[in-house]
Amino acid sequence: MMQESGTETRSNNSAIQNGAGPGKHLLECTLRESRSNGETPLEVGAAELAHLQQQQALQAARQILINQQPLCGIKTHKRNDKQPSLQVPISVAMMTPQVITPQQMQQILQQQVLTPQQLQVLLQQQQALMLQQQQLQEFYKKQQEQLQLQLLQQQHAGKQPKEQQQVATQQLAFQQQLLQMQQLQQQHLLTLQRQGLLSIQPGQPTLPLQPFAQGMIPAELQQLWKEVTGSHTADDVVCNNHSTLDLSTTCISSTAHPKTSLLLNSQASTNGQASVLSLKRESSSHEEYTQNHSLYGHGVCKWPGCEAICDDFPSFLKHLNNEHALDDRSTAQCRVQMQVVQQLELQLSKDKERLQAMMTHLHVKSTEPKASPQPLCTTFGRENGWICNSQQLEEGFTGILKGLNLVSSATLSKTASEASPQSLPHTPTTPTAPLTPITQGPSVITTTSIHNVGPIRRRYSDKYNVPISSDFAQNQEFYKNAEVRPPFTYASLIRQGILESPEKQLTLNEIYNWFTRQFAYFRRNAATWKGAIRTNLSLHKCFIRVEEEYGSFWTVDDEAFKRGRHIHRGRPRKPCPDEHFDELVAHSPSLIKNIQTSHAYCSPLSAALQASMAENSLPLYTTASMGNPALNSLANAMREDLNGVMEHTNSNGSDSSPGRSPMQGMHQVHVKEEPLDPDENEGPLSLVTTANHSPDFDPDRDYEDEPVNEDME
DNA sequence: TTACACCTAAACAGCA
DNA sequence: ATGCTGTTTAGGTGTA
Incomplete structure (x- = not known):
């Protein structure tokens, strides 16, 4: 793409050199630049030109503002300076990694070798590039308008139409090239968007280059220059045979590589044809221009720190001239803005280097x-x-x-x-x-x-x-916008969703909704991840199902989560061959998981704890306990205590008091059995349920030791 | 190599 | 009958 661009540019330039007539003087300055420096025709792409243009404009403005060098001096310096500015080669080099082909980006994304932040950086840079190109296109639209205007005028003057057409055709070709580039970029971005990997919120300051790009319209730069330096000085005329025409040329070429000055020069020349801005403002592209004026948008003056409301563009201009005229304050603000741009530029360079390294690295690694x-x-x-x-x-x-x-x-x-x-x-x-x-x-x-x-x-x-x-x-x-799988386990995500909820509890459907809300990735293949969620809820012991009259919801036992133990496979789950157990399950199939027991009451401590919780209407592992660390730990302490008691009870088959239920009226809490873990003495966790009480359930029976699975070995 | 954690798919059952 | 919810199992991958 860049090569094609370069070719087009070269041919364009060549045509311009051969051109004569109306368009000739527009680009004369550029030709002079090339000839005087003995440079070969341009070999840079349009994107590079756009970038260089910005670099040059920035540099020129910086010089004017900071160095306050006389215009003639700058020009002389430029002419004598055979050594290209450092900025240009760097910029050209930097542009290379910035222009990522869709294929490359696709590859990167598919390989998922970048963090979300890095992906965002890439995307932002791509977006910024697109903006630059859009801006470039705008320049050439305007330029074309100007050119056509001049053609008309020159036709009246009796110039040869053939040469005029040639120049115009070249201009159009270049513009088409730019359009092509832009379309490619947009296509690329669309692809990214379709993949959910690009979501630039309107107004979101996610484009580091945007201020830079916006602020570097040469026309504005000229205006800035005029405002800051007082452009209506004799220097303009003295140093420039083209009246205001070479304003930008003079300034901007001062430090830039002459090779790359064509675009800017020609454009600046166009803009400078008749009093730079005034003609433009009164032209047919007035509306378009107002839309692109970096200091005006949405009826608001965008001068730093101003935000004055201007109903229309003329009033904005009036405001601009009145409030932001050339004075110390505006100059200072301008300097500040320059500093900002400089910093952004620095940052951009660093990011580009980083991107280059990343791309190089990834390429090397992938091969x-x-x-x-x-x-x-x-x-x-x-x-x-x-x-x-x-x-x-x-x-x-x-x-x-x-x-x-x-x-x-x-x-x-x-x-x-x-x-x-x-x-x-x-x-x-x-x-x-x-x-x-x-x-x-x-x-x-x-x-x-x-x-x-x-x-x-x-x-x-x-x-x-x-x-x-x-x-x-x-x-x-x-994660909301990019279809990238979050690097967390389902359990972590479910827990996060539950804990994020105001009640620290969610129904299954709410968990689903949370996933789809928070992760673009989970807006696809619902069957897969929903099944995974259900499996995790069932499998992970930290998730506790709480039944209520109107349904059931899920809560998190954070301590269990932190212990991080799955009820993994291998654990006996199949129904107990024992007929009593089968019968029990038949009556209450969920009892495998929700063993109802009154074992808990065998311990005075447990009873006291539960009574305490009951008095406070605090169900185990529900909202209150979840949200309250103290209660949570209390519940867990109780749970641990119960576990210990269970062990004790299981071993001696001791005194249970079925029927007594201090937990009555509370949620029915389904607590999963602890996996049989020989390393730990955590017996099956059995908590109180009352509503699901099975008459066939023998609280004294040692279900834990029941060979619930004949395969268990 | 093995055990474990995790993921995915699937079968199955209960329920509305 | 259908869809949702929940449980369970099996097989696979990756890690320690």
Whole structure:
């Protein structure tokens, strides 16, 4: 694409050189530039030109504002300066990684080798590029209008129409090229959007380049220049045979590579044809221009710190001239804005470098089989904030963010790399802090938890008790819009959803809704993930189903979650061959999970605890206990106590008091059995249910030791 | 290699 | 009959 662009530009330039007549003087300055420097025709793409244009404009404005160099001096300096400005080669080099083809982006996304933040950066840069090109297109629209206007005038003057047409045709060709580029970019962005990977909220400051791009319209720059320096000086005329025509040329070319000055020069020339802005404002493109005026939008003056309401563009102009005339304040504000732009430019350069490194890295890695076992973090190191692990090599960059989606906290990666760059999990991170502020929230994995994280895994493993809330909160918007699988287990997500709810409890359907609301990924393949949710709810002992008259909802036993133990397979689940048990199950099929027992009352302590909870109408593991750490721990303490009692009771078959139920009127709490774990003395957790009482249930019976599964060995 | 954690799919049952 | 909810099992992958 860029090559084609370059070709077009070259041919365009060539045509311009051959051109004569009305369009000739428009581009004369450019030709002079090229000839005087002995440069070959342009070989840069339109996007590069756009970028360079901005660079040049910025540089020119900066020089004017900061150095306050005389215009002639600048020009002389430029002419004598054979050494290209450093900015241009850098910019050209920087543009290369910025222009990511849709295929490349697609590849990156499919390989999921970037964190959400990094993806956002990429997307933002792409978006910014598109904006630049759009702006470029706008320039050329205007230029074409001007050109046509001149053609008409020159036709009246009796010039040769053939040459005029040639110039116009070249202009149109160039414009079409730009349009083509823009369409490609838009197509690309559409693809991203379709994949749910791009969601730029209106008004959301997600485009780091936007202010930069917006602020660098040369026409405005000229206006700025005029306002700041007082353009109606004799210098303009003295140094420029084209009256105001070469205003931009003079300034902008002062530091820019002459090779790349064509676009800007020609455009500036166009804009400078007749009193620069005044003609434009009165032209047919007036409305279009007002829409693009960076200082005016939505009826509001966008001068920094102003926000004055201007009903229409003329009133805005009036306001601009009155309130933001050339004075110390405006000049100072302008300087500040320059500084802002400078900072953004710096940031942009850094990000581009980073992107370049990322792209290079990914390309190398993706073509490189699982060869190098050495830590790959050395490729970029801490400074780049882009760390990956060797597992990604092994996975061959397949799967959705499999390797990289594990930990996306910048804090984590920094901390990890600082703590032990070699042994700790290598995690990707946000390359640009300003885009994703590093938070030191309580849920962010810290050095203390780092050591518990262990080697990188596909997802945050529940067993490491990694809190997801921080990462989730940081990337919430991303997950909402990008169809990227969150790097958390279902259990973690379900827990998060439940804990986020005001009542700390959700019905199954509400859990579904939470998933679809929070994650674009879970708006597809509902059958799969819904089934997984149900399985997790059933399987994970931290989820407790609470039945009420109108249905059932799910709560979380956070302590159980932190213990992180699944009721994994292998655990006996099949119905007990024992006929009593079968009968019991037949009467209440859910009793496998909801063993009703009065064992709890055998312990005075348990009874007291339960009575206490009953008095406070605090059901186990429901809202109150969930939301209250003290009650939660109380409930868990009681639970542990019950477990201990159960063991004791099971062993001696002691005194139960069926029928007494201090928990009556409370929610029926279904508590899963603890898995038979030889390592721990946690017997089956049996909590009180009253509504589901089965007359056939023998509270004294030792169901725990019941060979509920003949396969159990 | 093994055990474990987790995911996915599927079968099945109860219920509205 | 259908869909939802919930349970259970089996097989697979990845990690320690």
